[in-house]
Structure formats: C-alpha cells, structure tokens
Amino acid sequence: MSKVSKKIYSQLEKNKLFSKKVVFGLKRIKLALNKLGHPEKKLKNVCQFIASDGKFSLLTFLKYFLEADGKTASAHISPSLVTIRERFWLGKRYASYKEIRKSIQIIEKLKIPLTIYEVLTLVFFLNAYKKNNQFCLQEAGALWAKDSNNVIENPRLVCIGNINNQHFNFVRKKTLGEIVRQKVDFLSKNTRIYIGQQKPGTLKIIKKYLKKNPSKKIYSNNWRLIKKKNTYFYKDARNKIIIKRKYMDQAFMNNLSMVIKIALDLGIKKKIIQRTIPKIQIIGRVQHIKKGKLKNMLNKQEELILDGCHSEVSSKNLAKYLRQLKVSNKIGIFGILKSRKKEASKILKNFKGIFKTLLVLKIPETNSVSSYDLKKIATKHNFNVLESENLRDALKKISTNKKKTITIFGSLYLIANALSLN
Numbered sequence: 001m002s003k004v005s006k007k008i009y010s011q012l013e014k015n016k017l018f019s020k021k022v023v024f025g026l027k028r029i030k031l032a033l034n035k036l037g038h039p040e041k042k043l044k045n046v047c048q049f050i051a052s053d054g055k056f057s058l059l060t061f062l063k064y065f066l067e068a069d070g071k072t073a074s075a076h077i078s079p080s081l082v083t084i085r086e087r088f089w090l091g092k093r094y095a096s097y098k099e100i101r102k103s104i105q106i107i108e109k110l111k112i113p114l115t116i117y118e119v120l121t122l123v124f125f126l127n128a129y130k131k132n133n134q135f136c137l138q139e140a141g142a143l144w145a146k147d148s149n150n151v152i153e154n155p156r157l158v159c160i161g162n163i164n165n166q167h168f169n170f171v172r173k174k175t176l177g178e179i180v181r182q183k184v185d186f187l188s189k190n191t192r193i194y195i196g197q198q199k200p201g202t203l204k205i206i207k208k209y210l211k212k213n214p215s216k217k218i219y220s221n222n223w224r225l226i227k228k229k230n231t232y233f234y235k236d237a238r239n240k241i242i243i244k245r246k247y248m249d250q251a252f253m254n255n256l257s258m259v260i261k262i263a264l265d266l267g268i269k270k271k272i273i274q275r276t277i278p279k280i281q282i283i284g285r286v287q288h289i290k291k292g293k294l295k296n297m298l299n300k301q302e303e304l305i306l307d308g309c310h311s312e313v314s315s316k317n318l319a320k321y322l323r324q325l326k327v328s329n330k331i332g333i334f335g336i337l338k339s340r341k342k343e344a345s346k347i348l349k350n351f352k353g354i355f356k357t358l359l360v361l362k363i364p365e366t367n368s369v370s371s372y373d374l375k376k377i378a379t380k381h382n383f384n385v386l387e388s389e390n391l392r393d394a395l396k397k398i399s400t401n402k403k404k405t406i407t408i409f410g411s412l413y414l415i416a417n418a419l420s421l422n
Contacts, residue, residue: 044133074131107119135156234257294422297395297399315347318409334359364417
C-alpha cells in the first residue's frame with residue numbers, strides 16, 4: 001500500500017467518529033446522504049454487482065465493454081490493492097488524494113458516527129456524481145441487505161454472481177439460505193436482475209426469494225458457454241461470440257459470459273465485445289507477474305502468479321488452473337486473515353498434490369493468522385511447510401535455477417502487499 005494511502009487509512013482509524021468495525025445498517029449513511037443533498041440520486045444507470053465470489057471480475061468486464069463502446073462509467077470497488085485511489089474510478093481517472101481528503105473533511109463536518117466503509121462509500125458518491133458519467137458500477141460488500149451501497153432506489157441492473165457458504169461470521173443464522181436472503185431478498189423492486197450460474201440448491205433458494213420481486217429476471221439458461229477443443233464461445237438465441245482471451249484464466253468464463261449477455265442487452269455491438277475480450281486484465285486474479293522488483297528476485301525460468309483467492313470456491317478455481325500448467329515444480333506462498341482462519345484448512349485441501357512445498361507467513365499490517373498457526377494447519381494436509389517472515393524472505397528461500405511456478409495466494413491483502421513490493 002502506498003505511503004499516502006496508509007496515512008489516510010490511519011487517520012480514518014484514529015478518528016473518533018469513524019469505526020473500523022463491520023457494523024451493518026443503513027440509518028447512518030442515509031442520514032449523511034440527506035445532509036449532503038443526496039449525491040447518490042444524481043448517478044446515472046447504476047449497475048450493482050452482488051456475489052460471494054467474482055464481484056470484481058463481473059464489474060471489470062462490464063467496465064471494459066462500456067468504455068470500448070465509448071461510454072464513461074464510474075466504479076466503486078473494495079478493497080483497494082496498491083492505493084486507496086483504486087476504490088474510486090471516476091470515468092477517466094481515479095479520484096486524487098486531494099479529492100479523497102477533501103471529501104473526508106466534508107464528511108467529518110456532518111458529525112455523524114460512521115464506519116470507515118461507510119465513509120469510503122460516501123467519498124465515492126461525493127466525487128462520482130460530479131463527473132456526470134453515463135454509468136455507475138457498484139461492487140457490494142460482504143452482504144447486501146444493510147450494505148452502505150444499497151441506497152439506490154432504481155438501479156439500471158443488478159448482477160448476481162456465484163453465491164456460496166461465505167460470510168457466516170456476519171449472520172446469526174449460519175445457513176446458505178440466510179446468506180442468499182441477505183444478498184437477494186433486499187434488491188430493488190424496479191430493475192433488471194441477472195442471475196449467473198449457481199449450484200442447483202443455491203439457485204432454488206434464489207428463485208424462492210426473487211419470486212416476489214416484480215423486476216425482470218434473466219437467468220443463466222438464457223445464454224450458454226460452449227467449449228470446442230481449446231476455444232470458448234458465448235451463445236444465446238441471437239448471438240454467437242468467439243472468446244479469444246489473452247490475459248484471462250478459464251475460471252472467469254462463466255462470469256464473462258453473463259456480462260456479455262448484459263453488454264448485449266445494453267446495446268453494445270457484438271463486434272465491440274469480441275475485440276475487447278483479449279484486452280481484459282484482472283489485477284490480483286490469476287495474474288502472471290512479468291516484471292518488477294519481486295520478479296527480479298527470481299531466475300528467468302521461475303514463474304510468479306498472484307491470486308487473491310480467499311474462499312473454498314475461489315481456491316478450487318485456482319487449483320484447477322494450476323493443475324493444467326505443464327510445469328511439475330509448483331510452490332505456494334500462503335497467508336490469510338484471521339476472519340477467514342476457519343476456511344484455511346478447506347482452502348489448502350484443494351492444493352493437495354499441486355504444491356511440492358508451501359511457505360506460510362503472516363500478512364504485514366493486517367489482522368492475519370500467524371505463520372506458526374498456518375504451519376500447524378498445513379502440516380495436517382501433509383504439505384512440506386516452511387515458515388517465512390515476509391514475501392521477500394519466502395522468495396529467497398525457494399528461488400533456484402530450476403524451472404518452477406510460484407503462486408502467492410490466500411488473501412487480497414497479501415496480493416496487495418505483493419503488488420506494492422513489486
């Protein structure tokens with residue numbers, strides 16, 4: 001994380017008005033928005049992205065397609081990886097540090113107790129409405145019912161990605177049904193809702209909650225993802241589009257196909273979509289690092305991959321990708337937040353037979369699991385485990401002149417650390 005970003009986050013944490021705890025609720029932010037003159041009501045064509053996994057990729061795909069079509073779109077994402085500015089895309093650039101600081105000062109003057117996440121949401125609203133962009137893209141937080149982004153009455157569309165057994169720590173009733181309810185039962189009643197591919201049981205619960213929502217629903221049986229040999233195609237009743245990917249892993253294909261459907265429905269031409277797909281890059285998701293300070297620590301024959309997977313589902317996708325790589329020597333570097341410690345064992349289980357060696361570490365400047373505790377968890381799965389002080393130490397321990405693939409994974413905060421160092 002950049003020094004300026006760290007300073008801003010530190011100032012937010014020290015401010016007595018703002019809490020870094022996760023406290024769901026809409027009363028505080030609605031009161032603040034009212035005092036600010038409702039900047040959120042001035043946003044055009046709001047598109048909301050809700051899921052357990054894949055929200056960022058869904059939002060990124062649509063942003064690429066809209067901009068390729070000559071349209072401007074602001075975007076609110078979370079978390080940021082290298083700089084706090086990444087949270088606030090304003091159509092042609094990120095919000096400047098000056099704009100972020102000025103917005104925080106305006107919010108402070110309201111004298112309303114808020115969570116830091118709510119403050120950051122308000123920073124986005126205050127800056128995005130001024131740009132008068134044609135679209136506004138919102139990435140949901142952990143849930144949706146009382147998410148601070150859930151203040152738009154009539155969004156243009158809602159995109160529901162994969163929902164699974166994540167975020168039980170945020171709900172009293174620890175069931176998939178409750179997670180689905182929190183994400184799906186509080187959507188606008190006047191929008192278009194796109195529902196991506198789900199497990200049959202999950203889809204059944206989603207349909208139950210959406211049954212009473214009068215919005216138009218578009219389920220994944222309205223389009224298909226076809227694979228012929230090594231080539232993917234998108235297909236619906238009217239269109240067939242070849243998917244020529246350059247920087248994208250196949251794990252993203254289902255999400256990409258849903259967003260292609262959305263883009264077509266928004267009037268973006270097939271040829272624009274097709275020529276944009278090879279340009280799409282997703283930071284921190286199956287990202288191959290080709291240059292930089294960390295890459296320079298390795299020999300030329302050593303590959304470095306970053307992936308922020310932090311759930312059982314996303315780790316399965318990464319494991320599937322790594323199995324397809326022809327390199328036999330694969331090494332993992334793993335760190336995870338304490339809030340996800342219970343999932344660490346399930347995540348690591350998916351990499352059995354993939355990593356010959358696993359290095360574990362505590363993620364710097366976060367409330368993360370210690371390398372000692374991670375070693376105990378990993379040892380139960382019979383990994384050859386080494387503890388490391390940090391990423392540089394880990395790379396020094398494993399770098400040789402032999403061909404290998406090194407994957408840093410387990411948390412977006414760990415990926416942020418890697419990108420900053422690189």
